[in-house]
Amino acid sequence: MPKQPRPASEPSLPLQLVVDRTSPVPLYYQLSQQLESAIERGVLTPGSLLGNEIELAGRLGLSRPTVRQAIQSLVDKGLLVRRRGVGTQVVHSQVRRPLELSSLYDDLEAAGQRPATVVLRNTTAAADVAVAAALGVAEGSEVLLVERLRYAHGEPMALLTNHLPTGLFDCDSEALEATGLYRLMRAAGVTLHSARQSVGARAAAPEEAGRLGEEPGAPLLTMERTTFDDTGRAVEYGSHLYRASRYSFEFQLLVRS
Amino acid sequence: MPKQPRPASEPSLPLQLVVDRTSPVPLYYQLSQQLESAIERGVLTPGSLLGNEIELAGRLGLSRPTVRQAIQSLVDKGLLVRRRGVGTQVVHSQVRRPLELSSLYDDLEAAGQRPATVVLRNTTAAADVAVAAALGVAEGSEVLLVERLRYAHGEPMALLTNHLPTGLFDCDSEALEATGLYRLMRAAGVTLHSARQSVGARAAAPEEAGRLGEEPGAPLLTMERTTFDDTGRAVEYGSHLYRASRYSFEFQLLVRS
DNA sequence: TAGTGGTCTAGACCACGTA
């Protein structure tokens, strides 16, 4: 009997998968990385089945729980979908950028826009009510205040105002102009854990408009964010203004199941 | 020796935990629900340790992997933090609202604002370039078009424009005025999987301003969203306008680790 | 050194979807 043209949902798995047991990298992680890269490179096409877990485990010389752990991590990332009685398949969706704690610096760099930063202020100040509440410090206590103007393609893009608790890390203006705030914090050993964000819009005040190269009254995107480390300390409170004509927030999100 | 005041990070676990093996609810889920509710109610205070997994498993008559599965799900939600050599503790952070595929209707309802909706249009139309690209259909093909004005406290809040593939579900205007679009889709058996969003701002055009009760040129928040089901089909493309003076997007997000 | 989470195994039975 002649072979039928293979439907997109049939197992397509000559796929080279190998694990190195001498490596310190966890086996499930090696596997999930290989699967992810195969999906990324298009070797595993959308809709294709992965083959059942038992057989996959046998073929790799792994136990089923280990294989499941690898697959589960990709399901959590939204790359795979499991269906009982059917199998595990590569998701069809076209976009697969995960939602991260986005850094404007990284965003711009990824877009090939070579960001530039001018530090307008880098000093200490007394915390006002809002800042004190966000950072969980006493009103009037001393906090770091950083104000930056960020450019892309030589055009101003955003006015970034940050408040940070003192003593957290060394906030050097030169370093701030060379990279982003989050990178500095991570480099200083701060482990970012979660953030609370609020995105809105308002009209530009005259001074803000002047700095950003917009007309007074022009629409600006606003973002306020408080970031916490894994001990629950607030490590940063940002209050940012973006030119709506030049910037928008893009992200993908997964539906909690 | 007199007892020292207990530091916040010490195990505090008289905590009543029980599992019902006759229940169809998975054991790990019963456990994670109980832990989550204990955290929510403040019985497990921020910073308190959970006690090691082995002992917890023994006390509940469960195996360690099952207990780990329960704990892991809460770690993924950002409620718990694990540290090797230390233990598992309740995260200190004050806010713990997860990021979801937010529905304006649900948001307003949760805020106690009793949303009202007026359907302005509910018809079919030919897909233009943008809509066709977003939904993955041919340009000019027929799609559903829904335009709604949403009110809170009797004030207009947002102008919602949605395009949907035909034949997906019954798009009844009365139902649309009684609840949100996502609820209708879920009720029709559509399993939402992921969405691609873009949030920006712009000035209100005269007609938009009129409908929303703003002045022309007033800043509006814009949101475009394409939602996919678990087969990768685009099931909805929305292009929405919010009064910036009355609405902003709020969400929490976790740092991928 | 002792205690914790991180990883891994080799099985088992069940529930659900498809046919």
Added chain:
DNA sequence: ACGTGGTCTAGACCACTAG
């Protein structure tokens, strides 16, 4: 009826952290 993923067990060894 069959094959799939969903759940669960009872162990094991290792890596990291604290004291």
